[in-house]
Amino acid sequence: MVINEKKAPDITSALDAVKDGDLVLLGGFGDAGVPIALIEGLAQKRLRDLTIVNNGG
Numbered sequence: 283m284v285i286n287e288k289k290a291p292d293i294t295s296a297l298d299a300v301k302d303g304d305l306v307l308l309g310g311f312g313d314a315g316v317p318i319a320l321i322e323g324l325a326q327k328r329l330r331d332l333t334i335v336n337n338g339g
Contacts, residue, residue, distance in 0.1 A: 297323045303331045311337070 290296035297320070300306060306324065310316045324332070 293319050293323060296320060297327065300324060300327065300329060300332070302329050304329075305333045305335065308334065308336045 290299065308317055308320070324334075
């Protein structure tokens with residue numbers, strides 16, 4: 283799936299858009315910016331073959 287928006291309007295929309303085999307880019311820096319709710323939501327969906335890219339901050 284291709285999302286033409288830079289940001290999802292909310293966590294539910296973001297999680298609903300992610301499917302098996304997708305590439306997921308995560309932002310954030312240090313403890314203050316880690317998208318914990320998104321990471322936990324992805325884990326609960328039990329998706330397969332995701333590629334997750336983080337900025338390493």
